Amino acid sequence: MTNLLFQPLQLGSIRLKNRIVMAPMTRARADQPGNVSHNMMAEYYAQRATAGLIVTEGTQISALGQGYAWTPGIYTPEQIDGWRKVTDAVHHKGGVIFAQLWHVGRVSHPDNTGGEQPISSSAIKAEKVKVFIDNGTDQNGFVDVVEPRAMTIEDIKQVVEEYRQAALNAVEAGFDGIELHSANGYLINQFIDSEANNRTDQYGGSIENRLRFLGEVVGAMVDAIGADRVGVRLAPFTSLNGTVDATPIETYTAAAVLLNTHKIVYLHIAEVDWDDAPDTPQAFKQAVREAYQGVLIYAGRYHAEKAEQAITEGVADMIAFGRSFVANPDLPKRIKEGYPLAAHDPETLFGGAQKGLTDYPEYNQ
Structure with a gap:
């Protein structure tokens, strides 16, 4: 049994019951047409409401923000209504849930954006990156992404406004807050x-x-719904979807300083999580802790002991668990009681129906 993970924590105006976060994970099961959340997704999240905080799968803020088939949106009345089913179900179980707001930028294909060319900071194609499209069957078809067009100043203003409106839509849908997806190679x-x-x-x-675009988006959302409802996710050292920074320590320490000026409620750092990936430098974690005064969340290859250590050392306030939450809806209880963890089926992560989503059982001694 670990102790620190089960201490309550104040997140803005919300008292969290523990320091375990359900990390955002794409599941690609939204109703079609319209990319609408539904009762099965509500059941999935409600099953995991014993987490201190749930962060949803990425939900696109516009039709052009979509990168993969069957991911949910939050820009139409039907999508807002669909997400309300989810938030109601989670709140009924005593949970706290933030919506992860997502624009994929160049990590897309015209088949997923209504025929439009994707947009990005620059007209640079992400090499060796594929996305899945709806190919008319139950199986997703993987295709190469296309070259995006560089965003104009007007495009930038429009997307900032789309993020602002998406934050308002999330509050209308009953979410306790939002997480801005600024990681993993997306816009x-x-x-x-x-x-x-x-x-x-x-x-x-x-x-x-x-960092200017990040700051403008965060500023717009903070103005719209308040800083205590806005979190941000960054991935300083990953090269996912082809994005690489030449000086990640300097860049992302500066990002932490910037986000601190906006007084966002949490900063969520996604560490590289493939098996032989290097550890995030401890000096960087300490620099972020000094630069940013709010709640710090880390995710990536954490188990109970490593999570406890990070909180003990003071570099993290909460730890997010991803794939282990897929197969273990009662993950906090399993961690607390030392119960074994079930393994997820990678074949059912994306797309499909209940199999691999809501059919994983709680632990039975």
């Missing part, structure tokens, strides 16, 4: 990381310029 990450951004205007070049 905001395409502005931040030097190798994905070759702009020569105020959104490119220096670290300050490459």
Whole structure:
């Protein structure tokens, strides 16, 4: 049994019952047409409401923000109504749930964006990156992403407004707050990381310029729904979806400083999580802790003991668990009681129906 993971924590105006976060994970099961959340997704999240905080799968803020088939949106009345089923179910079980707001930028294909060319910081194609499209069968078909067009200043203003409206929509749908997806090679990450951004205007070049879009989006959402309802996820050292930064320690320490000025309620750092990935430098974690004064969440290859250690050392306040939450709806109880963890079926992660989503049982001694 671990102790610190089960201490309550204040997150803005919300008292969390523990420090275990259900990490955002794409499941690609939204109702079609319309990419609408539904009762099965409500059951899935409600089953996991013993987490201190649930962060939903990425939900796109616009039709052009979609990267993969069957992912939910939050920009139409039907989508807001669909998400309300989810938030009602989670709240009924005593849970706290934030919506992860998502724009994929260049990590897409016209088959997923209504025929439109994807947009990005720059007209740079992500190499060796594939997305899945609806190919008319139950099986998703993987295709290469296409070259995006570079966003104009007007495009940037429009997307900032789409994020602001999505935050309002999330509150209307009953969410306790939102997490801005600025990680894993998606749109905001395409502005931040030097190798994905070759702009020569105020959104490119220096670290300050490459962080400008992030700051404008966060500022718009904080103005709309309040800083105590806004979290941000960053992935400083990953190269997912082809985004790489030349100086990640400097860039992402500066990002933490910037986000601290907006007084967002939490900062969520996604560490590299493949098997032989290098550990995030401890000096970086300490620099982030000094730069950012709110709640710090880390995710990636954590088990109970490692999570406890991170909180003990003071570099983290909460720890997010991803794939282990897929197969263990009662994960906090299993951690607390030392029960064994079930393994997930990777074949049922994306798409399909209840199998691999709501049919994993709680532990039975």
